Amino acid sequence: MAEMCSAIDLDYNETGSKNKYFDSLTVPLSTSSMATGDQHNHKDNKEQLRPLLVFGPPTIFPVFEAQNFHNYRFLKAFSSQVPLRQFLTEQKVDPSSIQAIFCNPVQKVSADVIRLLPSLRIIVTSSTGTDHIDLVECSRHGIQVVSTAGDHAGDVADMAVGLLLDVMWKISAADLHVRKWGPSMPLNLSFGSKVLLILLLVQSMGALYIASFGFVFQLKGKRVGIVGLGKIGTAVAKRLEAFDCRIMYNSRNEKPFVSYPFYSNVVELAGNSDVLVLCCSLNEQTRHIINREVMLGLGKDGVIINVGRGALIDEKELVRCLMEAEIWGAGLDVFENEPKVPNELFALDNVVLSPHASSFTSDSFTESCKRSAEALEVFFSSNISSTPLLDD
Numbered sequence: 001m002a003e004m005c006s007a008i009d010l011d012y013n014e015t016g017s018k019n020k021y022f023d024s025l026t027v028p029l030s031t032s033s034m035a036t037g038d039q040h041n042h043k044d045n046k047e048q049l050r051p052l053l054v055f056g057p058p059t060i061f062p063v064f065e066a067q068n069f070h071n072y073r074f075l076k077a078f079s080s081q082v083p084l085r086q087f088l089t090e091q092k093v094d095p096s097s098i099q100a101i102f103c104n105p106v107q108k109v110s111a112d113v114i115r116l117l118p119s120l121r122i123i124v125t126s127s128t129g130t131d132h133i134d135l136v137e138c139s140r141h142g143i144q145v146v147s148t149a150g151d152h153a154g155d156v157a158d159m160a161v162g163l164l165l166d167v168m169w170k171i172s173a174a175d176l177h178v179r180k181w182g183p184s185m186p187l188n189l190s191f192g193s194k195v196l197l198i199l200l201l202v203q204s205m206g207a208l209y210i211a212s213f214g215f216v217f218q219l220k221g222k223r224v225g226i227v228g229l230g231k232i233g234t235a236v237a238k239r240l241e242a243f244d245c246r247i248m249y250n251s252r253n254e255k256p257f258v259s260y261p262f263y264s265n266v267v268e269l270a271g272n273s274d275v276l277v278l279c280c281s282l283n284e285q286t287r288h289i290i291n292r293e294v295m296l297g298l299g300k301d302g303v304i305i306n307v308g309r310g311a312l313i314d315e316k317e318l319v320r321c322l323m324e325a326e327i328w329g330a331g332l333d334v335f336e337n338e339p340k341v342p343n344e345l346f347a348l349d350n351v352v353l354s355p356h357a358s359s360f361t362s363d364s365f366t367e368s369c370k371r372s373a374e375a376l377e378v379f380f381s382s383n384i385s386s387t388p389l390l391d392d
C-alpha cells in the first residue's frame with residue numbers, strides 16, 4: 001500500500017481510478033442534515049454541536065454552512081488573525097475535542113496544526129489538489145484526507161481551453177484595446193455619412209489593432225503537450241481534439257489505454273509541442289518541472305497554460321522567458337506565491353491571468369459541498385477511521 005493519503009485528481013500518477021471512499025459512499029446526507037429543525041434552537045445550542053474546524057474557504061464556506069449549520073459548531077479559523085491555539089482558547093474549545101477539519105487550498109493545514117489537534121481523524125478538502133495539507137504528517141498520525149472535487153475536471157479543462165484561446169487570439173488584450181477606442185459617433189450625421197465613417201473607423205482600427213498587437217495564432221492543428229494526463233489532462237485532450245490539435249503527453253507512467261504519444265522527458269515533450277498545458281499535481285517530483293530548459297525547448301512561438309499549481313513552473317524563469325520573447329505567451333490560473341503575482345506580468349499583453357478560479361463554478365461548488373458533507377457524515381456516524389481511503 002502506498003501512503004495513507006491521496007488526492008483523487010490532478011495526480012501526477014493518476015490512474016483514472018476513483019477514490020474508493022467515494023465509490024463506496026452511498027450514505028445520503030443524514031436526516032439530521034436535512035432536518036426541518038428550528039434554526040434558532042440549533043444556534044442557541046451550538047456549543048453542544050460537534051466542532052468542525054474550518055480552514056481557508058471564505059468563498060465556498062457560506063454554501064457549506066447554509067447546508068450544514070445544524071450539524072456542526074463551525075470554528076472559522078480562516079476568519080481569525082490569531083494563531084490557532086489562541087483562536088481555540090478564545091472560542092473556549094479544547095483542541096482535543098476536534099476530530100475533523102474542512103478546508104480548501106487557500107490556507108495550509110500544516111504539521112503544526114495537525115500536532116495541535118491530538119484527536120484529529122479526518123481532513124476534508126473541497127479541492128482536487130491536496131498540496132496545502134501536510135500529507136506526511138497526516139500519514140504519521142493516521143489521519144484520513146478526503147478530496148471531494150473529483151468532478152471539477154471538466155471545469156478546469158474548460159478554463160484551460162479558454163485561457164489557451166485567449167492567449168492565442170489575445171482576446172483579453174483586444175477587449176482592453178477596444179475599450180480605449182474614442183468617444184461614440186456624433187448622432188446628427190446622415191445615414192450615408194455614418195456608414196462611411198464606420199468603414200473608415202473599422203479599417204483604421206483594424207490596422208491599428210494589428211500594428212499594436214501583431215497577428216494572432218489559430219489553435220487548429222497545434223501540437224499540444226499535456227503534462228499530467230489524469231482526469232483533467234484527459235478532459236483537456238478531449239476538448240482540444242475538437243480543434244484538430246495533435247495531443248501528446250508526459251506523466252510519471254505511460255498510460256496503457258491511451259493512443260497519444262507519450263514522452264517520459266518533459267524537455268522532449270516541449271521540443272515537439274507548440275503548447276504545453278500543465279494539469280499535474282504539485283509534489284516534490286513536479287515542483288519546477290517547467291524550468292528554463294523546458295521553456296527554451298518549447299521555443300519562441302510556444303504557449304504555456306497552467307491550471308495545476310503555480311510552483312509547477314519556475315516563475316522567475318517564466319517571467320524572464322516572456323520578457324525576452326523566448327516563448328510567445330502564457331495563460332495562468334495559478335501562481336507560485338498566491339496571491340502575489342510578478343509585477344512584470346501585468347504589463348504583458350501576451351499573458352492572460354486568472355485568480356485560481358478554474359473550479360469556481362457554482363455547479364462544482366454545490367457538488368463539492370455536498371460531497372464534503374457526506375464524507376463528514378459518514379465519518380461521524382460510523383466512525384470509520386480505520387476504513388482505507390487509498391487508490392490501489
Ligand SMILES: O=CC(=O)O
Pocket residue numbers: 105126127128129130149152356359
Ligand atoms: O485548485 C483547486 C483544486 O485543487 O480543486
